[in-house]
Structure formats: C-alpha cells, structure tokens
Amino acid sequence: MSGRDSSAEGGANFDAALVQHAIRQLLSGVGEDPTRDGLVETPERVARSFAELFSGLGEDPSKHLEKTFEVDADGLVIVKDIEFFSMCEHHLLPFFGTVSVAYLPAGGRVTGLSKLARCVEGFARRPQVQERLTRQVAEAVEAALAPRGVAVIIRAEHMCMTMRGVSKGGSETVTTHYSGELRETGRRQEVLELL
Numbered sequence: 674m675s676g677r678d679s680s681a682e683g684g685a686n687f688d689a690a691l692v693q694h695a696i697r698q699l700l701s702g703v704g705e706d707p708t709r710d711g712l713v714e715t716p717e718r719v720a721r722s723f724a725e726l727f728s729g730l731g732e733d734p735s736k737h738l739e740k741t742f743e744v745d746a747d748g749l750v751i752v753k754d755i756e757f758f759s760m761c762e763h764h765l766l767p768f769f770g771t772v773s774v775a776y777l778p779a780g781g782r783v784t785g786l787s788k789l790a791r792c793v794e795g796f797a798r799r800p801q802v803q804e805r806l807t808r809q810v811a812e813a814v815e816a817a818l819a820p821r822g823v824a825v826i827i828r829a830e831h832m833c834m835t836m837r838g839v840s841k842g843g844s845e846t847v848t849t850h851y852s853g854e855l856r857e858t859g860r861r862q863e864v865l866e867l868l
Contacts (some may be wrong), residue, residue, distance in 0.1 A: 682701060687731065694722040726760055727799055734795025734809075737788045738817035750783060751775040753868050755790045761833050762800035770829030770845070772776045772806075775864045776814055777821040777854055803829055803848050811850040822853030824864045 693716035700707040700715065707716070715793045753773040761768050772793045784838040811825040827848045854860050 679803045684837070687724050687727070689717075689720040689724065692723055693717055696720070707729040725798075726758075726828045729795045729798030732795050733770050735813035735817060737791040737795065738784050738813055740788065741782050741784050741818060744778075744783055746778055746781055746783065749775055749777060749864065749867065751867055752786050752789045753791050757793055757806075757827075757829075759797040759799075759803075759806065761831060762802055764833040764837070765800070766832040766836060768801075768803060768829045768831040768833070768846075770827060772810060773824075774810060774814060775824040775855065775867070776818060777823075777860075779819055779821045781822070782818050787813070789820045800833060802829075803827055803846055807848040807850045811852060813827070815852060820853065822855030822860065823850070824852075824855045825850045826864075 680783075695717040696719045697707040700712055705712060707713070716753040751773065752775075755773070756769075757772055758767060758769040760766070774789050774793070792813050794811055796806055796813070807825050807827050811823050814820065814823045814825075829846050830844065831846060834844060835841075851861055851864075855864060
C-alpha cells in the first residue's frame with residue numbers, strides 16, 4: 674500500500690504512504706528497529722488498520738439518516754446498546770462501549786433502525802472524544818428527523834485510563850444528551866427505565 678488511498682475505507686484524504694512513514698519513525702522513536710523481521714510489514718498493516726479505524730473522516734455520518742418514512746406512531750423509538758469502537762484523540766488509544774439512541778417522532782417521521790447504527794459508526798470512526806460523539810449523534814438525529822425530543826446515552830471504557838496513567842481497568846464513562854420533551858423529568862425517567 675503506497676501513495677494516497679482514496680478508497681471508501683480510507684477516504685479521499687487518507688495518505689497510506691505518509692502513515693507508513695510515520696509508523697516507521699514511531700518505531701524508531703520508541704527504540705525499536707523497524708527493519709526487524711517482525712516489524713518490517715507493521716507500517717503497512719497499521720496503515721490498512723488506520724484506513725478502517727478512521728474511515729468516518731471521509732464521510733458525513735448524518736447522511737445515513739436521510740432516508741425517512743412516515744408511520745402512525747408517536748411513542749418512543751429506542752435503539753439500545755449499539756456497539757462502537759473509537760480512538761481517543763488525546764492518546765490515539767481505543768475507547769469502546771455502547772450507544773443508546775431514543776427519540777420521540779414528530780408527525781410519525783422515523784428512520785430505519787440500522788441507519789442509527791450506521792450514523793453512530795460514522796462518527797465513532799475518527800479521532801474522537803466521548804462527549805463530542807454523544808452530541809454529534811444527537812444533533813444528527815435532531816437535524817434529520819426534527820423529533821419532539823432526543824436522548825443519547827453512551828457508556829464506554831477508555832484504554833487511555835486502563836493501559837496508562839491511573840491504570841484503572843473496568844471503569845465506565847457515561848455521557849448523555851437530552852433535548853426537547855426528553856429533557857423533562859418524567860420523559861427522561863421513562864427513557865432511563867427502558868434502557
């Protein structure tokens with residue numbers, strides 16, 4: 674893999690050759706020999722991996738929510754425990770967990786359930802922080818569906834806390850975003866009970 678890779682995985686601005694060069698320098702910088710037998714192909718492997726892990730940079734994840742349809746429903750729509758993997762933009766270490774999305778349709782306007790998962794994945798597959806990811810998913814749902822309210826709850830474990838620094842594995846970070854009618858105490862409680 675060499676040169677600029679404009680595949681769907683890597684996006685138009687993904688430069689595999691530059692990533693490979695940087696990984697060779699990184700290996701040298703930590704005291705390794707990038708020409709060592711076990712490391713010779715590592716820069717290429719990492720470049721392929723990064724093309725996938727950061728593929729969300731080459732897309733607008735909210736586009737997944739553009740296809741909507743009308744149904745005779747005004748109750749909560751909830752997709753819970755959507756698994757995601759992302760990379761912390763501060764340490765380039767993974768964080769992962771689940772995203773739950775709830776919304777109250779306005780006028781029966783809904784989107785496909787898998788579209789919510791695709792939206793989450795698109796925002797997760799880029800250098801990210803959990804707080805921003807929570808807000809981005811909520812804002813995408815709000816913009817696409819104009820619902821009466823949105824709730825997004827993310828629960829994640831961060832390898833930057835588990836593998837380094839305080840080294841506290843198993844701790845969970847929870848972030849939330851509520852808007853519209855789902856900010857009201859009773860409605861918020863309903864969402865939390867269903868999740």
